[in-house]
Amino acid sequence: MQSLQEKAAEWSGVDAEDAFAIDGTNLYEKLGLQTFINLSTNFYERVYADEEEWFRSIFSKSKKEDAIQNQYEFFVQRMGGPPLYSQRKGHPALIGRHRPFPVTHRAAERWLNHMQQALDATSDIDLDSKTKMLNFFRHTAFFLVAGDELKNQNQAAPCKNCKHPGKHGAV
Amino acid sequence: MQSLQEKAAEWSGVDAEDAFAIDGTNLYEKLGLQTFINLSTNFYERVYADEEEWFRSIFSKSKKEDAIQNQYEFFVQRMGGPPLYSQRKGHPALIGRHRPFPVTHRAAERWLNHMQQALDATSDIDLDSKTKMLNFFRHTAFFLVAGDELKNQNQAAPCKNCKHPGKHGAV
Numbered sequence: 001m002q003s004l005q006e007k008a009a010e011w012s013g014v015d016a017e018d019a020f021a022i023d024g025t026n027l028y029e030k031l032g033l034q035t036f037i038n039l040s041t042n043f044y045e046r047v048y049a050d051e052e053e054w055f056r057s058i059f060s061k062s063k064k065e066d067a068i069q070n071q072y073e074f075f076v077q078r079m080g081g082p083p084l085y086s087q088r089k090g091h092p093a094l095i096g097r098h099r100p101f102p103v104t105h106r107a108a109e110r111w112l113n114h115m116q117q118a119l120d121a122t123s124d125i126d127l128d129s130k131t132k133m134l135n136f137f138r139h140t141a142f143f144l145v146a147g148d149e150l151k152n153q154n155q156a157a158p159c160k161n162c163k164h165p166g167k168h169g170a171v
Numbered sequence: 172m173q174s175l176q177e178k179a180a181e182w183s184g185v186d187a188e189d190a191f192a193i194d195g196t197n198l199y200e201k202l203g204l205q206t207f208i209n210l211s212t213n214f215y216e217r218v219y220a221d222e223e224e225w226f227r228s229i230f231s232k233s234k235k236e237d238a239i240q241n242q243y244e245f246f247v248q249r250m251g252g253p254p255l256y257s258q259r260k261g262h263p264a265l266i267g268r269h270r271p272f273p274v275t276h277r278a279a280e281r282w283l284n285h286m287q288q289a290l291d292a293t294s295d296i297d298l299d300s301k302t303k304m305l306n307f308f309r310h311t312a313f314f315l316v317a318g319d320e321l322k323n324q325n326q327a328a329p330c331k332n333c334k335h336p337g338k339h340g341a342v
Binding site for chain 2: 019089094150
C-alpha cells in the first residue's frame with residue numbers, strides 16, 4: 001500500500017526531495033518575518049473573498065486574522081524561523097488539525113491557485129524562493145488529501161450493523 | 172471546547188511553555204546523533220520486550236529497526252538537527268501517523284515509563300536535557316491521546332441508523 005508520502009508525490013507531481021528543498025536554505029532569514037505576514041495576508045484576502053462558496057465555506061468558522069496568524073506562524077517555524085506556532089498552539093500535526101475540513105483534490109488545487117497568486121502579489125520573494133515554496137505547498141496540499149482519505153476509510157468502521165462497512169487500512 | 176493543546180497540558184501536567192522549552196537549546200548539537208540513536212535503541216529494546224502483551228502488540232506490525240530509525244530521525248529533526256525524518260518520510264504529521272494505533276491514557280503512561288527508563292539508561296544525557304526531553308515527551312504523548320479521541324468522535328458519525336451517534340467536534 002502506498003504511504004502518505006508516496007500518494008502526495010504521485011498526486012502533486014512533486015517528490016519529497018523537491019518538496020523539502022526548503023530545508024536547504026533558511027527562507028525565514030532570507031525573506032524576513034514581514035514577507036511571511038504579507039504572504040498569508042494576501043492569501044487569505046483571496047480565500048475569504050473567493051466567489052466559489054464551496055471553497056470559501058471551508059474557512060467560515062475561523063476569523064480571517066486568526067487564519068492569517070496560524071498560517072504565517074507555521075510557515076515561519078517550518079522555514080527556519082523561531083517556533084512561533086508551537087509556542088502558541090503546540091505540534092503542527094497537519095493531518096490532525098485539518099481533520100474537520102474536506103481536503104479533496106479539488107480543494108487542494110483551489111488552495112494552490114490562491115497561493116500561487118498570493119506569492120505573485122507579495123513583493124520581495126525571489127524566483128528561487130518562490131519555486132521552493134510552491135513545491136513545498138503543492139506536495140503538502142496533496143499530503144493532506146492523502147491524510148483526508150484515511151479519515152474516510154475509518155469513518156465507516158464502527159457501524160457494526162452496516163451492510164457495507166468501510167475498508168480498513170494502516171498508514 | 173478544549174483545544175488539543177489544552178487537553179495535552181491538562182492530562183500531562185506539562186504546559187506548552189515547558190513542553191517546548193526544547194526549542195530554547197539545540198539539543199541535537201548538545202547531545203549528538205549517536206546519543207539519539209542510543210536513546211531510541213534503548214527505548215525500543217524495552218518496548219519490544221514488554222511483558223504486557225496489550226502494549227507490545229501496538230508495535231507488532233513494525234520491525235524494531237524501522238521503529239528505531241523513525242523515532243530517532245524525528246527526534247533529531249525536532250530538536251535542532253538536520254531534517255532526516257522529512258527527507259525520508261515527509262511531514263511528521265504526528266496525529267495522522269498515530270491514527271492506526273490505540274493511543275490511550277494507559278498506553279501513553281506506559282510509553283513514558285519506558286522512555287524514562289531509556290533516558291536513564293543512555294549515557295551522556297545531562298539532567299537539564301533529560302528534564303526538557305521528558306517534558307516534551309510527556310506533553311506530546313497526551314497531545315496524541317487528545318488526537319486519538321478525535322478519531323473516536325468521528326468514527327460513529329456516518330452510521331445513520333445508530334441510535335446513539337457519536338458527538339461531533341471541530342479541532
